[in-house]
Amino acid sequence: MLQKIFFIFILSFTLNAVSQNCTLKISGNIIDEHDKSNLDYANVYIQELEIGTAADSNGYYEFNNICPGKYSFIIDHIGCTSDTVIVNVTKSITKNFFLEHHAEELNEIITTTSRIEKESVQSTTTIDNKTLTKLEGKDLGNILSTIAGVNQLKTGTTISKPIIHGLYGDRISIVNNDVKLETQDWGSEHAPEIDPFASNQIRVVKGVGSLEYGTDAMGGLVLMDPPQLQKNKHLSAAISLIGQTNGRSITSSAKIEQGFKSGVAYFIQGTYKRLGDQQTPNYNLTNTALQEGNFSAGFGVLKKTWEINTYYSMFNQQLAILKSSHIGNLTDLKNAIASDTPLIVKPFTYKFENPQQKTQHHLGKINIVHYFKNQSKLDIIYSLQFNNRKEFDIRRGGRSEIPALDLKLLSNNILSTYKWFKQFTKKEVRLDGNAGINFLAKHNANNPETGIRPLIPDYYQYSIGVFNMEKISVKNFIVEVGARYDYTRFLAFKYDKQNNLDKPKFNFHTYALAAGASWKDNKENIQLQTNISYSSRFPNASELFSEGLHHGIAALEFGNQFLKPEKGVKWTSTVMGKFRNYFQTEATFYITKINDYIYLAPLPEPVLTIRGAFPAFQYYQTNARLIGFDITSKFKLFSFFSVDLRSSIVRGKNLSAKDNLIYMPSDRISTYFDAHYSFKKIKNVHLGLNVQHVFKQKNTPTQIIDYKATPNAYTTLDVDAGFEYVANEKNKIGFSVSAENISNAVYRDYLNRFRYYADELGWNLTFRLKYSFL
């Protein structure tokens, strides 16, 4: 019976297609330009239609039910530079594509839009361009939290840090365009300085991932991919305008990309965002405005044997921090907590008042690639990053204009990698290698004009790392092993309270080892992945030296110079399964054991100051264990209707103290109902409902005092609807509306550090308008 219903629906869909005269078939072979051999398993992607397919083992591909039109075909293959070919389709045709064969790392070939997933032994989730368009206007933390197993640690409404499998901050690496972002991630109230608009796709690796970026990514990696420079890519542009009712925000973003036959290619992208005070269902959140101006551009010359790519990105943000969260001591904190509403509530404004933060991040990169005759590849990336963080407090004596914290972090990074592969005569066996060397020099400087003893001292950090990864693929089976070693010299300049200079020096040796395997059946209905990795992270400047008062949480924090690197072992296993087009699922189980896990533990006695007594915390080390499970399933009930289910669970234990870990995400489940349909000119018409339920966190630490009871469970409802108007093959306009928290639910979240002061946001309407020129 069910099959009959399916059949009828599929039939009606097909009939509909027939009535649109979209019956054309495009098929052909993917051929190596040099030896004219057929390239197996190449990917072919039609950019305008956002559909893709993989060629079979003989290099044959086929698209059916295509409407007449002019399309850009993007073809890529393991070891080839991807190519774009424009084809004017008027009748069913046979079209062969020729590719230049180069050695390239398996995971690295990325087409400009939602690419077809590459084989990897790691559990990787990709947020493609289509999904990113739906989420435009949100910050990185928000976007990433749409992935099961990824949560956000928030401070108020505009500061959000990603948590992957229960770990956050320095235990996660964010990589922008192959460069590890060097920011001042040590503070919980410091969000990563990056603009999601600058990326065409975002990938999350829930494991140590590629060892190219360090030994410390215990939680996982966030890889941000900007538009890829492509040869012979016709001019394309996109302009987005986004308006939000809550906070009365306006965001605009524009992007332009082009690649010439000569191999010269470029892209330019910019974003501006303005947000005023936001609202909970019952009151204004006074002083929560935000302003952002970001820019990025890439320019490159791509030749057969070499490439030079340059990239620059700038992030500029000013954000106000909820006035009621600024407290002087424990009495203030208790008063703020006792009050159901924030103590300071004023009418809406776009204005910024103290406390506020101003952050800037610049990233410049030069990348030289050389392809050798034996199809191996040398890749040298030099990058320079400058991060400036200024925090302004409410101060006495007209000092509010002077930043209370003003840190400048300069990072130089050279990453040289050599990648090769060997295809054995038996075609199914292939060996891939990747070896490299990495230098990093960092300097962190405090502005001496702040008039406040710095939270962390000035320091220099020099690191050298070497790594090697090898991968062997036999038919449907892949095994990958890798190792990395880093030596770091860390020199700090710390003044004590009597202004005596102390110059502590540290030498850290950190290692990472990774091994993984993946297998899939011939029909790719089942895929299994398992990974085990060892990683280590040396303590950061805040963990070593921090000394001072945290205003938002009324606690004194002390660093510990005797900390050793923390060492983690993570085992991840993923099962992916699908049943035709109807059902698809991915489940990941993981266990992470971290020895010498660095955490803040309360000191037995509060510290008495002239502001009253404060609870005091110091960084200590313990052994910790995290166990978790995430699952994502998609049921495609009809061709026009699907249901997505996502759920995640994680438990964190402090083994030495026999206690729970703090800030562990609570269990959650969400369901997304999506109805969608495409007409001839009006495509991707969709209506979606998202229901998310977040359970109460019952596994909180008992040995760390929490001033307010853990928030209750809550359910939020979001609705979104939209369509795309395709005027012709070159011009497309997309419009969508989404309504968040439509029931205007009043709730607080355990992972928001401002849950002491205020509720989460009330309902919000977002309007998105996007014009694309292809």
Add this chain to the structure above:
Amino acid sequence: MTKKILLASTLAAILFMVSCKKEPAAPINESELITTLRLTLTDSATPANVYTFIFKDIDGEGGANPTIDSVKIPVGKTYLASLLILDERDESAVDTINNEIEEESADHQFFYQSTPTDVISNFNYLSFDDNGKPLGTEFKLKAKATVSNGILRVTLRHEPNKSAAGVADGNITNAAGETDIEVEFPVRLY
């Protein structure tokens, strides 16, 4: 070729790292530190009887513990009180914070509380801001008539809501703002 490039980049990187000057920046002096609260009580009937009590935390938050005097005063009398707020970290250049507080008098207010409430009572403001609202660097208090022990708490709020209910009368409950000083003196009336 590859080796040469790798070697060259390695050398460049090492050169770069070594050539960096490793000089510390100048130390940062705390500009808003409050080390000392000096409470002076003058017997209103016999102005020659002056008592001074000090709360002092010379190294700021953390470090050595503060020293706190006990407020020992005769019973049953009315006292004129004044508060002197100092940054005494540098003995050669003691900073009187009162100046800053008085300059921004509209943004500051002192509050006084006694536990038990009757040990010290009848707190009255004697100094006011530019809008005629209480500031409280000068005030008046009355000691209980019988020998007793208690605690006197002195609080300084920055940016309080001075027009909230009861705040002008010295009730801290609705004052909000941020606490800059919160000091508790043990009290012994003899």
